[in-house]
Amino acid sequence: MQAENIIQWFKLYNDKIKENKSYLTELDGPIGDSDHGANMARGMSHVMDALEEETESTPAELLKTIAMQLMSKVGGASGALYGSAFLGMSKAITEDDIQWAEVIDAGIAMIKKRGKSDSGEKTMLDVWVPVQEALHGGSLTREVIEEAVQSTEAMKATKGRASYVGERSIGHTDPGAASSGLLFEAAIEAEVF
Numbered sequence: 001m002q003a004e005n006i007i008q009w010f011k012l013y014n015d016k017i018k019e020n021k022s023y024l025t026e027l028d029g030p031i032g033d034s035d036h037g038a039n040m041a042r043g044m045s046h047v048m049d050a051l052e053e054e055t056e057s058t059p060a061e062l063l064k065t066i067a068m069q070l071m072s073k074v075g076g077a078s079g080a081l082y083g084s085a086f087l088g089m090s091k092a093i094t095e096d097d098i099q100w101a102e103v104i105d106a107g108i109a110m111i112k113k114r115g116k117s118d119s120g121e122k123t124m125l126d127v128w129v130p131v132q133e134a135l136h137g138g139s140l141t142r143e144v145i146e147e148a149v150q151s152t153e154a155m156k157a158t159k160g161r162a163s164y165v166g167e168r169s170i171g172h173t174d175p176g177a178a179s180s181g182l183l184f185e186a187a188i189e190a191e192v193f
Protein backbone atom coordinates (compact mmCIF):
# COMPACT_ATOMS: atom_id res chain seq x y z
CA MET A 1 0.00 0.00 0.00
CA GLN A 2 2.69 2.48 1.05
CA ALA A 3 4.86 1.42 -1.90
CA GLU A 4 1.98 2.09 -4.31
CA ASN A 5 1.46 5.53 -2.80
CA ILE A 6 5.12 6.36 -3.23
CA ILE A 7 5.02 5.35 -6.90
CA GLN A 8 1.89 7.45 -7.38
CA TRP A 9 3.63 10.35 -5.58
CA PHE A 10 6.46 10.32 -8.10
CA LYS A 11 4.15 9.91 -11.10
CA LEU A 12 2.33 13.05 -10.00
CA TYR A 13 5.60 14.84 -9.24
CA ASN A 14 6.92 13.98 -12.68
CA ASP A 15 3.72 15.43 -14.24
CA LYS A 16 4.09 18.61 -12.20
CA ILE A 17 7.76 19.02 -13.08
CA LYS A 18 6.99 18.58 -16.78
CA GLU A 19 4.10 21.08 -16.59
CA ASN A 20 6.25 23.60 -14.72
CA LYS A 21 9.54 23.03 -16.53
CA SER A 22 9.58 26.48 -18.17
CA TYR A 23 8.38 28.18 -15.00
CA LEU A 24 11.17 26.61 -12.90
CA THR A 25 13.73 27.63 -15.49
CA GLU A 26 12.31 31.16 -15.54
CA LEU A 27 12.68 31.39 -11.75
CA ASP A 28 16.30 30.26 -12.11
CA GLY A 29 16.98 33.14 -14.57
CA PRO A 30 17.43 36.29 -12.48
CA ILE A 31 19.06 34.51 -9.52
CA GLY A 32 20.71 31.51 -11.18
CA ASP A 33 21.68 29.96 -14.50
CA SER A 34 18.27 29.07 -15.99
CA ASP A 35 18.63 25.31 -15.76
CA HIS A 36 16.47 24.20 -12.83
CA GLY A 37 13.46 23.15 -14.95
CA ALA A 38 15.62 21.18 -17.37
CA ASN A 39 17.63 19.64 -14.52
CA MET A 40 14.54 18.41 -12.70
CA ALA A 41 12.74 17.24 -15.86
CA ARG A 42 15.76 15.17 -16.91
CA GLY A 43 16.18 13.68 -13.44
CA MET A 44 12.50 12.80 -13.13
CA SER A 45 12.46 11.04 -16.52
CA HIS A 46 15.23 8.77 -15.20
CA VAL A 47 13.35 8.27 -11.92
CA MET A 48 10.24 7.16 -13.85
CA ASP A 49 12.25 4.69 -15.97
CA ALA A 50 13.93 3.25 -12.89
CA LEU A 51 10.64 2.90 -10.98
CA GLU A 52 9.18 0.79 -13.79
CA GLU A 53 11.64 -1.96 -12.83
CA GLU A 54 10.67 -1.76 -9.16
CA THR A 55 7.33 -3.51 -8.97
CA GLU A 56 8.23 -5.62 -5.92
CA SER A 57 10.21 -3.04 -3.96
CA THR A 58 9.69 -1.88 -0.38
CA PRO A 59 9.22 1.83 0.40
CA ALA A 60 12.84 2.08 1.57
CA GLU A 61 14.10 0.50 -1.67
CA LEU A 62 11.93 2.84 -3.76
CA LEU A 63 13.26 5.93 -1.99
CA LYS A 64 16.80 4.69 -2.48
CA THR A 65 16.26 4.20 -6.21
CA ILE A 66 14.74 7.70 -6.43
CA ALA A 67 17.73 9.10 -4.52
CA MET A 68 20.28 7.47 -6.81
CA GLN A 69 18.57 8.72 -9.97
CA LEU A 70 18.18 12.27 -8.66
CA MET A 71 21.77 12.36 -7.47
CA SER A 72 23.28 11.11 -10.71
CA LYS A 73 20.89 12.53 -13.33
CA VAL A 74 19.59 15.94 -12.19
CA GLY A 75 22.95 17.67 -12.24
CA GLY A 76 23.34 21.03 -10.54
CA ALA A 77 23.35 21.63 -6.81
CA SER A 78 19.73 20.55 -6.54
CA GLY A 79 20.46 16.99 -7.75
CA ALA A 80 22.99 16.33 -5.00
CA LEU A 81 20.69 17.89 -2.41
CA TYR A 82 17.45 16.12 -3.42
CA GLY A 83 19.45 12.89 -3.85
CA SER A 84 20.98 13.15 -0.37
CA ALA A 85 17.59 13.98 1.11
CA PHE A 86 15.93 10.87 -0.34
CA LEU A 87 18.89 8.68 0.60
CA GLY A 88 18.57 9.86 4.21
CA MET A 89 14.82 9.29 4.05
CA SER A 90 15.25 5.75 2.70
CA LYS A 91 17.49 4.90 5.66
CA ALA A 92 15.02 6.43 8.12
CA ILE A 93 12.21 4.03 7.15
CA THR A 94 12.48 1.39 9.84
CA GLU A 95 8.93 0.16 10.23
CA ASP A 96 5.95 -0.78 8.09
CA ASP A 97 3.87 2.07 9.46
CA ILE A 98 5.97 4.93 8.09
CA GLN A 99 6.31 7.96 10.36
CA TRP A 100 6.67 10.57 7.63
CA ALA A 101 7.43 13.48 9.97
CA GLU A 102 10.49 11.61 11.16
CA VAL A 103 11.43 10.49 7.68
CA ILE A 104 11.35 14.13 6.53
CA ASP A 105 13.55 15.03 9.54
CA ALA A 106 16.17 12.68 8.13
CA GLY A 107 15.86 14.27 4.67
CA ILE A 108 16.33 17.75 6.08
CA ALA A 109 19.35 16.67 8.11
CA MET A 110 20.98 15.45 4.89
CA ILE A 111 20.19 18.67 2.97
CA LYS A 112 21.63 20.77 5.79
CA LYS A 113 24.75 18.63 6.00
CA ARG A 114 25.38 18.44 2.27
CA GLY A 115 24.39 22.06 1.60
CA LYS A 116 25.92 23.52 4.75
CA SER A 117 22.69 25.46 4.86
CA ASP A 118 19.84 26.27 7.18
CA SER A 119 16.38 27.85 7.11
CA GLY A 120 16.12 31.47 6.01
CA GLU A 121 18.84 31.27 3.34
CA LYS A 122 16.40 31.23 0.41
CA THR A 123 16.70 27.58 -0.55
CA MET A 124 14.60 24.43 -0.78
CA LEU A 125 14.96 24.16 3.02
CA ASP A 126 12.55 27.06 3.38
CA VAL A 127 9.86 24.71 2.08
CA TRP A 128 11.10 21.43 3.60
CA VAL A 129 11.25 22.87 7.16
CA PRO A 130 7.69 24.35 7.27
CA VAL A 131 6.42 21.07 5.78
CA GLN A 132 8.27 19.16 8.49
CA GLU A 133 6.78 21.40 11.19
CA ALA A 134 3.27 20.94 9.78
CA LEU A 135 3.71 17.16 9.66
CA HIS A 136 4.88 17.07 13.27
CA GLY A 137 1.88 19.24 14.12
CA GLY A 138 -0.38 16.69 12.48
CA SER A 139 -1.59 18.42 9.31
CA LEU A 140 0.10 19.46 6.11
CA THR A 141 -2.05 21.62 3.86
CA ARG A 142 -1.58 23.18 0.45
CA GLU A 143 -1.69 26.60 2.15
CA VAL A 144 1.36 25.75 4.28
CA ILE A 145 3.24 24.76 1.14
CA GLU A 146 2.18 27.79 -0.92
CA GLU A 147 3.05 30.18 1.89
CA ALA A 148 6.47 28.58 2.33
CA VAL A 149 7.30 28.86 -1.38
CA GLN A 150 6.07 32.45 -1.41
CA SER A 151 8.11 33.33 1.70
CA THR A 152 11.36 32.85 -0.22
CA GLU A 153 10.59 35.85 -2.41
CA ALA A 154 11.48 38.37 0.32
CA MET A 155 14.61 36.49 1.42
CA LYS A 156 18.20 37.31 0.52
CA ALA A 157 20.09 34.25 -0.73
CA THR A 158 23.17 33.34 1.28
CA LYS A 159 23.74 29.82 -0.13
CA GLY A 160 23.99 28.38 -3.63
CA ARG A 161 24.29 30.19 -6.93
CA ALA A 162 21.64 32.78 -5.97
CA SER A 163 23.96 34.06 -3.23
CA TYR A 164 26.27 35.40 -5.98
CA VAL A 165 23.73 38.13 -6.76
CA GLY A 166 23.39 39.05 -3.06
CA GLU A 167 20.80 41.76 -2.43
CA ARG A 168 19.50 41.41 -5.98
CA SER A 169 18.15 37.97 -5.10
CA ILE A 170 15.45 39.72 -3.03
CA GLY A 171 12.11 39.87 -4.83
CA HIS A 172 12.44 36.53 -6.64
CA THR A 173 11.01 33.14 -5.65
CA ASP A 174 13.67 30.47 -5.16
CA PRO A 175 13.48 27.78 -7.89
CA GLY A 176 14.41 24.89 -5.56
CA ALA A 177 11.74 26.05 -3.11
CA ALA A 178 9.22 26.06 -5.97
CA SER A 179 10.16 22.51 -7.11
CA SER A 180 10.01 21.33 -3.48
CA GLY A 181 6.53 22.86 -3.23
CA LEU A 182 5.48 20.72 -6.21
CA LEU A 183 7.03 17.67 -4.51
CA PHE A 184 4.95 18.07 -1.37
CA GLU A 185 1.77 18.96 -3.25
CA ALA A 186 2.20 15.71 -5.17
CA ALA A 187 2.64 13.88 -1.83
CA ILE A 188 -0.67 15.27 -0.57
CA GLU A 189 -2.43 14.31 -3.82
CA ALA A 190 -1.01 10.78 -3.68
CA GLU A 191 -2.16 10.55 -0.04
CA VAL A 192 1.34 9.74 1.12
CA PHE A 193 0.85 12.09 4.05
Ligand SMILES: Nc1ncnc2c1ncn2[C@@H]1O[C@H](COP(=O)(O)OP(=O)(O)O)[C@@H](O)[C@H]1O
Binds near residue numbers: 036116124
Ligand atom coordinates in the same frame (compact mmCIF):
# COMPACT_ATOMS: atom_id res chain seq x y z
N1 LIG B 1 23.51 24.96 -0.13
C1 LIG B 1 22.24 24.74 -0.45
N2 LIG B 1 21.36 24.27 0.46
C2 LIG B 1 20.07 24.01 0.13
N3 LIG B 1 19.57 24.22 -1.10
C3 LIG B 1 20.39 24.70 -2.05
C4 LIG B 1 21.76 24.99 -1.78
N4 LIG B 1 22.31 25.45 -2.95
C5 LIG B 1 21.33 25.46 -3.88
N5 LIG B 1 20.18 25.00 -3.35
C6 LIG B 1 18.89 24.83 -4.02
O1 LIG B 1 19.13 24.42 -5.36
C7 LIG B 1 18.41 25.27 -6.25
C8 LIG B 1 19.14 25.45 -7.56
O2 LIG B 1 19.09 24.26 -8.28
P1 LIG B 1 19.71 24.13 -9.75
O3 LIG B 1 19.42 25.34 -10.54
O4 LIG B 1 19.18 22.83 -10.30
O5 LIG B 1 21.26 23.96 -9.47
P2 LIG B 1 22.45 25.01 -9.75
O6 LIG B 1 22.31 26.07 -8.70
O7 LIG B 1 23.69 24.21 -9.60
O8 LIG B 1 22.25 25.54 -11.14
C9 LIG B 1 18.23 26.57 -5.48
O9 LIG B 1 17.10 27.26 -5.92
C10 LIG B 1 18.13 26.12 -4.03
O10 LIG B 1 16.79 25.86 -3.65
Ligand SMILES: [Mg+2]
Binds near residue numbers: 028036
Ligand atom coordinates in the same frame (compact mmCIF):
# COMPACT_ATOMS: atom_id res chain seq x y z
MG1 LIG C 1 20.52 26.50 -11.81
